[in-house]
Amino acid sequence: MTVFVVDDDADHLAALCDLIEVGGHTATGFLQAEHAIEAARKNPPKAILTDLRMPGMDGMALTEAVTDMAADIPVIMLTGHGDVAAAVKAIQAGAEDFLEKPYDAQHLLSVLNRTLRAQATRAELARLQTELAQQADTILGENAALVALRDQLSALAPLNVDVILTGETGTGKELCARILHTASPRTTGPYVALNCAALPESLFEFEVFGHAAAAFPGALEKPGKLESANGGTLVLDEIEAMPLPVQAKLLRALQERQVERLGENQLRPLDLRIITTAKTDLRQAITEGRFRADLFYRLNGAELHLPPLRGLGPDIALIFAHYATLAARLYGRTAPDISISLRRDLQRHDWPGNIRELKTAAERLALGLGPSLPQNAQAETLPERVAAYEAREIAAALDRFNQSVERAAQSLGIPRRTLADKMARYGIKG
Known part of the structure; x- marks a missing residue:
């Protein structure tokens, strides 16, 4: 593994590099911390071993610069006897460990190897989490309704049309919204979600449209969700809970593709895609006077209905096994066996919480706790x-x-x- 060594003493730097090479690693020496940072930005090392006191950029500043970088590069600090307090501050600033001079060569190599192992573990965990997240972001099953849903998502994702996703709680509306964003030309843009059911009516306009500085006492300038999603995707979750007065203002902003912050007269252009999710039938809400028909037709470039889990038959066990396997891998356990009797119980259960409930049950099984299914089958x-x-x-x-x-x-x-x-x-x- 490549290790950067930083020390303004050329003789000490050469000795440290030799020691690290003897320990089985590749050492690259730098007399100035600025040069080490510049090289790390181009080709990040697995670790940096640096002296604390150096002219120009010292070890503390180097640690802070490394912490600001996106890469995970552990820093080990070498300090004099009187610099232990400073070394503790370096740990607080992000350094992995410190060694007090004079140090034992074997101890230095031991600390370095432990640091490299910890860094490798973090890298592997990050890789696994990324892999698991990618595997989780898929719609499994061969049921006709699921096949049709996958086809519809694939067809709609590249198109710049607004989409309404309707389905019961836990049927995967958020997952479908993510798929539509990720597979669209807007994938590099922001993905902003607004939970319409969680905001009190008094805060809706502030959150959706934003406000100018001094719009009210103590107010600072703040863009709303519409502006924050510019160039990307805005998800209006549980839109049936949006108050009617806000619906009218949202309709105007979407029709004109411009937004006006509260407290100012400037119109700001919008370039975004709207994905709307609803737990209830919006057409019924229109009939009952709870939702504006004109807003519905403005948002309804396409409408997808997500099937409930209880109607998916054998696919329920397939999806359950998928989440159980993912959970087992995440927690370092053996994937559980899905017995015939468990498959039968999975299909009999009503799953009022749909995929969200099934995922929790699968994780419980992976942890050896049992799926905890209610005995509601005949x-x-x-x-x-x-x-x-x-x-x-x-x-x-x-x-x-x-x-x-x-x-x-x-x-x-x-x-x-x-x-x-x-x-x-x-x-x-x-």
């Missing part, structure tokens, strides 16, 4: 008991013959194709 019917028995016998036969489908079919006295069909039906892997 007693098994005869066909269900027969199917459960058949699934157990098939799984046992496969285990006896080391997952050989051919030999298991022979022992069960059924054609191989019939066994393969039953395995697919019951979710049994050979």
Whole structure:
């Protein structure tokens, strides 16, 4: 691993570089901290070992400069006996560790190796979290409704049209909004979400439209959500909760693609895409006088309905297994087995919280706590008991013959194709 060494004493710098090379790493020496920072911006090292007291930029300033950089570069400080207090300040400023002179060579290498291992662990954790986030941002399942939803999202994402996403709580409206933004030409622009149900009516205009300095006593200039999303995507979450007076003002801003902050007369241009989410039928809200019809038709460039989880059949177990596997990987545990009986219980459960509830149950299973499903299913019917028995016998036969489908079919006295069909039906892997 590449380690930068910074010291204004050329002899000490050369000795430190030799020691680090002997320790199995690549050392690059710098007599000036400014040169080390410049090189780190171009090609970040795995760690920096620096003296505290140096002319020009000292070790403290170097630590602060490294902390301001986006890269994770741990800094180890070398200090004189009287500089321990300063070294503690350096730790508070972001340094990883410090060594007091004179230091033991083996101890220095030990501290360096520990620091490099910690940095590698952080890098791996960040990689895994990024990978998990990417895997989580997908819509799984082969149900016709889910296939249609994926196709609709793929078709709409590149287009600059506003979209309304309607579905029960936890059906994945936020995920769909993220997919539409990420797969659009606006992906490098801001993604701004406004929870319309969480804001009191008195604050709506301030949050949506922003305000000028001195718009009210003590007010500082602040852009609203519309301006903040300029060049990107604005998500109006649970728009059915937006007060009618604000709806009228929002409609005007969207029609003119301009916004006027409270307390000023200047119109500011808007370039943004609006994605609206709703838990209830907005057409029914229009009928009941709770939502403006003209705003609905202005937002409704396209409307997508997200299916509830309870109607997805076998896909429920597939989605559950996906989240259980992700959780197991995140917590460093073995992916749990999804038994036939658990698959049955998953399909019987009503899932009032939809995907959000299922994800929590999957994480509980991954942690060994059990999915904690309510016992709301009816007693098994005869066909269900027969199917459960058949699934157990098939799984046992496969285990006896080391997952050989051919030999298991022979022992069960059924054609191989019939066994393969039953395995697919019951979710049994050979």
